[in-house]
Amino acid sequence: MSVSHPSPQPPTLCRVFAEPGGQGGKRVAVFLSPVADPQTAAARSGAPLSVFVEAADLALVHLRVFTPTQEKGSSDSAALAALSALHARSPLSDLLTVVQGAGPGAEEQSAQLCGGEWLLRQGEVTTAPVAADLAPLGLAGLDAWVASTGRPNLVVGLPSLSALEAFIPDDHRVAAVNLATGTTGLMLFAPGGPGRIQVSFRAFGPLKGFAEDAASSNMLACLTGVLASGGQLSPDTTLLRAAQCKPGQPARLSAQFAATASGTEVWVGGRVEAL
Incomplete structure (x- = not known):
């Protein structure tokens, strides 16, 4: 006699x-x-990312993340989606630890619930101005910084939102400028944006395996560190609202920050909507 097994429950689809x-x-x-x-299951989910809750209690959540073709070590987007779905089912602690992956390569990260949004700790950002040759990108004469939480990124300030939108990236030139400055990614930013947005940015990473990212927590952390070190953030707030402006795939992110002795401590998160 055959034994029937219950079908697995369908996933909760989210937009982060x-x-x-x-x-x-x-x-x-x-x-x-x-x-x-x-x-x-990830291949059948229809989503670019699938996250599987291996274990969860009030203070610790263990996740594994997959694309349709392979396991992905970690993903802030996946972690935020999982925390939101878990919290909606049964409230979690407002401050907890998230572990992503399996075995010795698993990554551990702190998470906190702030104003209805989950934020993930990106670490302490260190920044330094850099004299970079930006002419190959058509950005000669603009101010630039190297910012890092462990992975250095080149951050460049543009004069306006229109200049940010008009930028057309070339992977080979972006990679060459990154190599010349000892950085792994490029971020362009301009002040302002729609609604309550304080800053808008775009993020490029051909050396990291992508042309332009749609939503990058680590890149926003680096930008937050640059703005904080340059006194460009209001002293009356510790929260930055940002718009990431990949053409055709806009995103909204939030960064919570605090000054430290050697840099800026940054947490990044954002809204999660069930589909």
Whole structure:
């Protein structure tokens, strides 16, 4: 006699970092119940990222993240989606630890709930101005910084939102400028944005394996460190609202920051909407 097994529960589909109204951001499938074959489930989910909750209690959440074709070590978008889905089912502690991955390569990160949004600790950002040759990018004469939480990025300030929108990246030239400055990614930013947005930015990383990212927590952390070190953030707040402006895939992110003895401590998160 054959024994029937219950079908796995369908995932919760979320959009992370979306604009109000659900535009842009990143789609994530959250599997809250055990799955025998996560890779197959991820391939069938229809989402670019799938996150599987391995274990969860009030203070610790253990996750594994997959693309449709392979396991991904970690993803802030996936972690935020999982925390939001778990918290909606049964409230979590407002401050907890998230572990992503399996075995010795697992990554551990602190998370906190702030104003209804989950934020993930990016670490302490250190910054320094740099004299970079930006002419190959058509950006000669602009101010630039190297900012890092462990992975150095080149941050360049543009004069206006229109200049930010008009920039057309060339992977080879971006990679060459990164190599020349000892950085791994490029971020361009301009003040302002729609609604309550204080700063808008775009993030490029051909040396990291992508042309332009739609929502990058680490890049925003680096930008926050640059703005804080230059006195460009209001002393009356510790929260920065930012718009990431990849063409056709806009995103909204939030950064919480605090000055330290050697840099700026930054946490980054954003809205998660169930689809």
